Amino acid sequence: MGNLKNRLQGAPFIRILFPFILGIILAEWLLPPKSPLWFIIPAILTLSLFLGKRSFKKEVYSGSLALIIFFFLGFSWAVYKRYDAKELPQNNYIAVLDEYPIEKGNSYRAVIRIIDSDTKLIAYFEKSDDIISASPGMLLFFKGHPRLIVNAGNPFEFDYQKYARHNNIGHRIYLQQHDYHFLTGDKLKNLRYSALILREKLLKRLNDAGIKGETFNVISAITLGARNNLDPETTRSFTRTGTLHVLAVSGGNVAVVYVFLYLFLGFLNKRRTVTVFTLLILAGIWVYTFITGLSPSVLRASVMFSFITVGQSMKRNPDMYNILAASAFVLLFIKPSLLFDVGFQLSYAAVFAIIFLQPILFKFYYSRYWIIDKFWMFFTVSVAAQIGTLPFSLWYFHQFPVYFWLSNIIVVPLVSLFLYITFFIILITPLLPAIGGFTSLILTLTGSMMLKFLHFVEYLPFAVIENIYPTLGELFFTITFITLATLYLIYRKSGYVCAALFSFTILLLLSTIDLWQIQLRNEIVIFNAKRKIVIAFTQGNQTTWVTNEKGNESETMDYLIKPYEGFRRIRKSEKLFLNFPGFQSNRMVSIKDNFINFNGLNIYLSQNKEGDFMKKDFPPTDLLFLRKHNSMQQVYYPEEIHSETIVIRMNSLDNNQNKAPLPEDFSSVKERALIIKIDQKNVNKRYLRIRNW
16 A cells, blocks of 8 residues: 555646546536636635645645635636527528537538537538538638527436537537528638548548548447447447447557657657657647547547657656546546546546556466567457446446457557557558558458457357446445455555445445335336327336337337336336227226226327317326426316426316416426326326426
């Protein structure tokens, strides 16, 4: 432990990084309004640190105060840098194309930025010759009404609104051909747009050299960060084999670029020309970074190698922990929302695990044979990276690739080989087309063999453990237990055993509470799904889905079903269809026409038809599900409520004197999913608790 403690003490950026990150997290959780007042606290604390009495500057006090300063600095800076989208009116706009358009079914998708503002939109363009040939930096005129990006409000859905906000995007718009046109001859130039255009030219050179099909898409993603054209099945294979990280240009790619430049420019690494040598390497690294699209993983690697290059030019050997923390601090200071990027989290977790764990794992075995030693090295690097990224993989992807070690041993070395060959093809093809074509053939065959190998690993028995949905508390204490147990195995300190057992006890307690809550669960969830009725009737760990979709189209509901069933720990589910003629039932639910009975609770689902329901035809009803165009006058409501999907609790439609009460703050449920908690003891009293998800 002493060695690790000494290493961390020699890394001052680690000590300031953690409070800075905690401040960013608090700002994201609270989302306070922007105000210059937030900078007053860190300013006052900083002044007190430097202007205080001499006795106040003892190490323990000044160190603690410095941590508090960086905590408030992270909080204040995250609030200041946060992007808040505001309503935009129907108007005429001039914008710049921020990226190459991507084909999406019947349209093209691209991010555009309104000129003279920081407002970015996701624009969907109707297909035309103009949009197909468009490139970054082109100016366009468009007219329309940009809409704020909002979530559907369904349980456990991907928070796309937050994801877009973290990328400084707040609106979306669909533009038909007559709604937009590009301004001929006008183009905005900056370094990023130039880098994207250069990447497109390099990709065209690879394609012209003879690299085609899905192999071209994979090579483009691995070497130049162009992932837009990858087949979903290919992405699935990389995910299920634990090699998805190679599709995101990462530290390994930057390391190859660094080594290539270091060898190519090595003759300048002398006392008189060391400055030129350093600047050329930094320029090469950052040109490659811009070309590959500025992903968080490549940004992390580029900042790290920049620090290493500068340190070496000054004849210093910087500490890797400190470099890692410094690169994270720099990136988060530039853009605090990067902290919530999955690529950023996976990248830093993997690198930290490799730096810390790989040397320890490597020492467990030694071979005097070079090939075995290299095999063992790749194996330990893969295992260390997988351990570091495991919590994030479980939380975001809900699966664990069992044979990650096998696929990474083959794929990771191939990535470096692909990068070297790609550089060679790009440089040699214009000069010697025959050699470039022959090299392209080798690259195509190797890439094709790699894809076949990944497909083979993907379909091995028990290749993937799926449907892992830990709660945040369970995930935290699992990580804590594994970390403390690992530290005990390394340093043999009894304190780690006690702390690990305590964490394990808390983990068991949380799991027990979760199982108890599952047994008591009794709820109806009405999902916000456009042009569909999707309702989940859940009791314990079993769910019945009721929908008006056709049976052969039910797979389109997976984006709603899978997250709900996963996080709700559903073990058994069944679908019933409203468009099915006659009577349907199972243990929990029975359906006839538009009437549903759920464990004694009577529910009516309106289908948006004129005369869909009449007061005299209704039996006693506990729940009435009304859709947007139903007239409230038929059920004696004073006004129409405009909502895509609304739920109203009613005692009985036969009671003219009592109108069914609306849920509290009914306006807040507009275009949101609803969750209805049912107290079975009070079903006869029509007792329901309705709230937003």
